[in-house]
Amino acid sequence: MTDTARTSTPSAAAAKHLKRRRAADGRFRYYGLIAILAALGALAVLVLTIGSQALSAATYHVVRYDVTLDPAVIAPEGANRPADIARNVDGFYGLVRDNLLETFPEAESDRVSRRELSDFVTRLAVLPTAKMIANSPELVGGDIAMTAPLNDDLDLYLKGQGVRERKIKAGQITAVAADGQAGYRVTGAGAFDALMAGLAVANVGRAKGAAQVDVLLTAGVSTGRLTDITSGSARLELLTGKAADFSNSRPAARIIVSPEAERTISDRQIAWVLALKEMGRVERVPRWTLLTNSDSTYPELAGGLAAIVGSLLTMLVTAMVAMPIGILAAVYLEEFAPRNRVTEFFEVNINNLAAVPSIVFGLLGAALYINFLGMPRSAPLVGGLVLALMTFPVVIIASRAALKAVPPSVRSGALAVGASQMQTVFHHVVPLAAPGILTGAILGMARALGETAPLLLIGMVAFVGDVPSGPTDESTVMPVLIFSWSNNAERAWEPLTSAMIVILLAFLLLMNGLVVFLRRKYERRW
Amino acid sequence: MLQQLGQLPMGWLLIALIAVFGSAAFFIGRVRAERLLLSTTGRMHSRPNYHGYYVAMWSAVPVMLVAAGYAIFAEQLTRTQLTRELPSSFSALSAAELQSYLESVRMAAGTAASAGADRVFQAVTNRYLELRGLVNAGTLVLLGILASAGMFWAQRRLKPSFRARALVENGMELVLFVCAGVAIATTAGIVLSLLYESLQFFQKVSAWDFLTGTRWNAQTEAEFGALPLFFGTFMIALIAMLVAAPIGLFSAIFLSEYASPKARGWIKPILEILAGIPTVVYGFFALLVVAPAIRTAAIWVNETAIQLGLASEPILAAQPTSALAAGLVMGIMVIPFVSSLSDDVINAVPQTLRDAAYALGATKSETVKQVVVPAALPGIIAALLLAVSRAIGETMIVVMAAGKSARISMDPTSDLTTITVQIVSLMTGETGFDDPKTLSAFALGLVLFIVTLAFNVVALRVVKKYREKYD
């Protein structure tokens, strides 16, 4: 290839070479695009899974119980002071259980049924009502409609998450006849054709001899289990309600894929909860208890109040320690410190401190505060101090950047009118840098708010059922609560944990929103 | 009387006293300075307020020092004396038992309602309160004397030519210096506490066995060979970096070289959200979504391999929590650490270098690969090192999704444990500080600290050098 040989149209070899280079160029761009999409995709999956779970936990089912507040039960002789009434869980629970037994008398038949029915309400779920009555004792003796949250498994069932089932409308039932003991034969020409087809689908892929699927048939408040199904007739084993409800009805059939033994709820419980729903006694309401209740061993009662208050107390301690120290240290390093090796050492030290794993601060807190200084475990005071040690390097770095951004002309101006260096710094430089310092401090606090590991080491992982009233009370914080809940085995904790995560993220979003707002409002270009 | 003194809310009292003495001294100093101002003909060196601050400083600072001393030593002093006075029957108690006994005494003293407790306990509690009262009374007296003395001495020095402002400012500068010193103190605190507890541990278990032993069974206080932990940490960090390095690097390249400013303005903050999500959320995500998915996939691989006759038994462990799950999610978490810093350093590469390559007829990708990235390489390496350090020190994701079995296994679907997981599980039990279990956590912490510090120091140094080069 010589100068003269090179024309504007490249030779074939050169063209081929160029084409290859162009292709490589295109590919490279795609790698970048794929990388971005992978990162954004991961974020999207995370947000969507947690968000959808949280959404399902944002509401829950409560059941209404119309009960008479029998004084003999809830305020017996010798225990009728308001304080006693507020503690009388047994009495109120008795009322609720009796009401359920009244509604579903068939549960009286055996112990298992009784227990299954009492599982509808957790004993502690009546506590708010008890407290309410204790505050207005004049209601004793009257009738009230009290509500209590439904058992978590049944709640999940009603949300369509607990048990895999398929709902199929059956055809017209024309006749119901007794068939042996506790059984009926329901007939109707072609009534179960759709159901048979559904069953065929449900049984595909199931090993022979595996537990059969359950089929429930519901008409109004009555539900029974179907066996022996043919196109026009089936045997119905009544679980609740009256057989007469089925005649001349078009009942709904449910194919429940997992066998009863593998479920947390029984067929009977499903029948009852469907009946309660049909009676209009079950209502899906926003789950405010997530914000007003504290931790509980029962998912339907658990809430994050104690952890939220604990987090706020902890952050208060952190802010009160980390912000002044961090800001003053930054002022010293940026405005007063001589530029020498000592300062350089400070700087290296602070940068490294900001990158030390958070768990190491937990070890320091355990050794220094708890072992050496004998401070109480699990207290927001100690938690806050540990997080403060972690946060203040971040505050220093952000504050120094903000101070650095204030132009020297401001300093010279102030010094020129005879202000001392201290006056220059605190009257002019720091106020000008304040928005930057503040945003840095808030970001540091946001990081501390989401921190979990160091708090585990100083014992903030304990179960805390009461809202802490001061910085030395036993307490937990939101991220630790999330960690504890995620360790719980029951299925209902998953959406609840997600909901708690959303609450935590909402706080973080609030803080970051504040930062964005401050930046927009006070951003200044010199 | 002493017992009542023992129940004083000293914390609030001390804060109140600092405020009271401080403002009183300020007022006295100011009034005196104003009087001086009226009586002199010339100018005063400092404004009256500074005289006030000066007197306040000399009054409040001793109070603060006493208060700090009280906060640190009062409880220990009381306990030491109480222990000395305990009847001989207590000498049978171990240190930890004694500690918890004293703790319950302190709690009982705080509530003052120790009904139902036995007589000895009640007597000890009362004695504790008495001793505490003695300490409190002594503190208050000392504090009053020092504060008054300081106030008296300082206000006597005031005169028109007194350089109050300069002295107050010196005092303030000292305060600023002390605040900056907290950073050094924190580092020193970390190093000392880790070293102190680790040395105690190494008196019970040899350091060599700890670092090279392959069997870890700390819960039973039997075996302290930490190699499996190091292995697990390494393995999970490696998986995380395999995810984060390419994604983060290519994202950074795409953002800085290819994306339009508008797209960049959107994508960059969204990527940084990944860094703002608390790690416990990632842990939950790993536990809820990723770990089960990996398990399902691993089981499918096993079954397929057996069906195809490639293996006679399952080749993957397919455990419910796995190194792969933790590593993948950790990788997602550290993406922004890689991309953000890489993006910065790539942007710092001068445009003239790109122009030079373009002017020679290099394509965009050739410019990036052969000029921009090599020029930014030190910074990119630093970003990767910081990300590795972050991955090694990360706790919650591994605690929730990596498992607890200390083993050395190359199978990423088996559960592995890490240094941080073991620290958490060793420190969350109810054990005393002289227990080798607890002490081993500090030894692990020391290793973690040294390793991450090494990464950080190198990375920060490289970044600094790099910045200097292109600034």
Added chain:
Amino acid sequence: MDTGQGTAMIDDSLTLPRAAEAAPRIDCRNIKVYYGQAQAIHDVSMTFPDRAVTALIGPSGCGKSTFLRCLNRMNDTIENCRVEGEILMDGENINDADIDPVLLRSRVGMVFQKPNPFPKSIYDNIAYGPRIHGLANGREDLDAIVEKSLRRAGLWEEVKDRLTAPGTSLSGGQQQRLCIARAIAVQPEVILMDEPCSALDPIATARIEELIDELRNRYCIVIVTHSMQQAARVSQRTAFFHLGHVVELGDTNQIFTNPREKRTEDYITGRFG
């Protein structure tokens, strides 16, 4: 200057008549350049002869650098910069969509204001272009190109013993000659120079000017310069730019001794600019 050794990758023996009157190497017609809404170049038409140096002079911000960057489509790399008009090289409009800027730039080399060697060795700096364009067959070929380019840039004697040293270790003037060598190594037909001496001391500047004078035997050179003395020293033709227009274009001698336009005269005599 003819070295004669090595392979005949660059044909030194070729001597065409050096003449400004020869067919123009580049022919620009109605060039307009916009940065977003702002127009930086207004309808500039001019030609650049082969084997001659054309200097673009004018006050800061007059658009001369922008115009220079049109000639190898470097403006493509700037966001929201738009070029209109025709620039003909060998009868082809280089602004055509189907002209590959990569290929174009291998024919139109460029040297920048500030020396910008890659953070690589001296050798790799020179070899980079030939490598990406596949101009060398094997190591020896590449060595020869590197040596020839360095010789042409007058740098060979100074660096031949330290080709592996980083390019950034050279002095400013040497770095700039390295950048010129780097541009030559791709065997361009045109070399664009954007104030190549503005960051250099007088001695290094003199060295570069000598080099430019030598190079004009082989290339069409376009140089943007702030220094009128430099334009007078190195160029055969000069174009005076003002506010995005070409005010005057002509033989350097004529422009500096007998400008036709009032504004040119004002600028040259230092009354503005």
